[in-house]
Amino acid sequence: MSDVVLETKGLVKHFPITRGIVFQSKVGAVRAVDGVDLQLNRGETLGVVGESGCGKSTLAKLLVGLEKPTSGEINVRGEDMVRLKGRDLRRARRHIQMVLQDPYTSLNPRMTVGDIVGEPFEIHPDVTPRSGRTKAVQDLLDIVGLNPDHVNRYPHQFSGGQRQRIGIARALALKPEIIVCDEPVSALDVSIQAQVINLLEGLQDELGLSYIFIAHDLSVVRHISDRVAVMYLGKIVEAGGDVAIYEQPTHPYTQALLSAVPVPDPRLRGQRDQIVLEGDVPSPANPPSGCRFRTRCWKAQDICAQEEPKLEIRDRSGHPSACHFAEAREMFASG
Amino acid sequence: MTDIKAEIDALPGLDPQAPLLDVNDLHVEFRTRDGVARAVNGANFTLKPGETLCILGESGCGKSVTAQAIMGILDTPPGFITEGQVRYRGIDLLKLPEAERRKVRANHIAMIFQDALSALNPVYSVGFQLGELFRKHRGMSRGDAKKRSIELLDQVRIPAARSRVTDYPHQFSGGMRQRVMIAMALALDPEVLIADEPTTALDVTVQAQIMNLLADLQNERNMGLILITHDMGVVADVADRISVMYAGKVVEEAPVYDIYARPAHPYTRALLESIPRLDHKGRQLNVIRGLPPALTAIPDGCAFHPRCSYAKDDCRQDPPPPPYAVQPNRTARCHFWREVVGDE
Secondary structure: OOOEEEEEEEEEEEEEEEEOOOOOEEEEEEEEEEEEEEEEEOOOEEEEEOOOOOOHHHHHHHHHOOOOOOEEEEEEOOEEOOOOOHHHHHHHHOOEEEEOOOOOOOOOOOOOHHHHHHHHHHHOOOOOOHHHHHHHHHHHHHHOOOOHHHHHOOHHHOOHHHHHHHHHHHHHOOOOOEEEEEOOOOOOOHHHHHHHHHHHHHHHHHHOOEEEEEOOOHHHHHHHOOEEEEEEOOEEEEEEEHHHHHHOOOOHHHHHHHHHOOOOOHHHOOOOOOOOOOOOOOOOOOOOOOOOOHHHOOOOOHHHHHOOOOOEEEOOEEEEEOOOOOOOOOOOOOO | OHHHHHHHHOOOOOOOOOOOEEEEEEEEEEEEOOEEEEEEEEEEEEEOOOOEEEEEOOOOOOHHHHHHHHHOOOOOOOEEEEEEEEEEOOEEHHHOOHHHHHHHEOOOEEEEOOOHHHHOOOOOOHHHHHHHHHHHHHOOOHHHHHHHHHHHHHHOOOOOHHHHOOOOHHHOOHHHHHHHHHHHHHOOOOOEEEEEOOOOOOOHHHHHHHHHHHHHHHHHHOOEEEEEEOOHHHHHHHOOEEEEEEOOEEEEEEEHHHHHHOOOOHHHHHHHHHOOOHHHOOOOOOOOOOOOOOOOOOOOOOOOHHHOOOOOHHHHOOOOOOOEEEEOOEEEOOOOHHHHHHOO
């Protein structure tokens, strides 16, 4: 058996734009995710980066089955999650769980921590017998570094970092193989952020988890990821090992994104060649023809408007890059 | 136009030789039902024209409250300024009557907020909101005010400013909205600009645009800039001096190069070590154990002692460490700053 635990093929999610109230007609579509192929190996962390509105979070929701894809496949351990229904789907979902961004809104304020972390057992009663649930919840709290005696407390009695730990405990309850982390540390302060990152890394070693780690903070992604995929307007524009992406990016968007990250070292001030992109990300309801980045790209030529570049290994790019003019550019080592 | 600016110059006590902005021993507390939260406990700093001072700290350390106190927009009650002075060119702003204070705001000291969408009024066009400044503070007519608004939007590099001046805040993207805020803050040529987390809600590519814009505008006008942030990357890029705040106190103040090379306070040191860095990949990140203290129960002695690896008995008792002079232009509130600076 191969080591691929998660694979998507041609994953697409279009949200319809409708007009009218009673007689709704579709007048267009927001192409949030538009053909994403990715693979996740066992025990590996795949980082997904991109600006807001590029489809990162929609991708996360698709992976865990919170949204139904318009087309495409999501294979988890060889089963296509999109086709599964009913009991089979519920069973398959156990293998892929999610940690959400905002620990302040993703925990029900009226439920105790014990109920929150134990809720997956209610939905999947055959995982742990009823009698063993309290013990299982306490074990989970212990694993994530919370005091097991706090099961009867409510979320508001915990700090932000502790709440994120509760979210992680909940995701671990069903012993999943894959955890999709959607911006798990972006709502936390730096010192707390480090605690949660260390916890995630420790859990990965201990339990052999695979992570999809979605974040906009490029230095955090670099720290935790083995491979990185860069998204722009619903598509992956560049993918590869963390060293390849961060030190030899070949797609202009990746280069611009990396050069915009401030480096926490004042000695490098003025020495980095910063690429400042003009304008904003175009609307995903009406993406540019051909290459979607061409409207902000300094390398754009006529071909970019006519032909969409495929995500593939190119002459001047050792890893897949979706640019006709892909070429490595040495970057200053960023934080 | 300058006559209104001259009016404040006529205020008694204004001394062109005095520091541009001097905050001295500022104390702010919030009186709540659950007790008194001491948000700021003796903040000190000065700002020179053209200088960028970064106030760095985690949430709840009092950095935004300090800014609100300087601007005079603190919610009172529950917030009260209990001690200290905020001097603009020698005038103590905290003693000014509200009518005089209004002339200082926007004219001399202006502020940019983190969330531009909630800082702008959603039911007026941006042109109206910008023009209001000129009409109220400068007594301009609507037509002239509109003309000035368009010029301003142009200065902050909003494309097609003439047609966008009638747009409403929701019609702008996040980065463009932040530009509108900057335009509004700069409308009356203030000498001091306070930016409270101006790019926290923005993507890195847009953040780079906004920080470049701020730097250009600051150079053009020789403004003093107070940048409040928790992002140590941004600080390293723009700051001249840094004040690190913890539990309402400035625990370390130093020029930017010194602080990154050799932090003198254990908290600064721990903060710098806890950011993910290239050369630490694969290793565990250093963490600061525990949590920041609740502002209603700040520990005796040095507020950082429960989380500090250098802490000894002295640190646990009052009085808290005074600002020791590490160098002539650098202070740290730590009894053991010599050890902290010396450690590699």
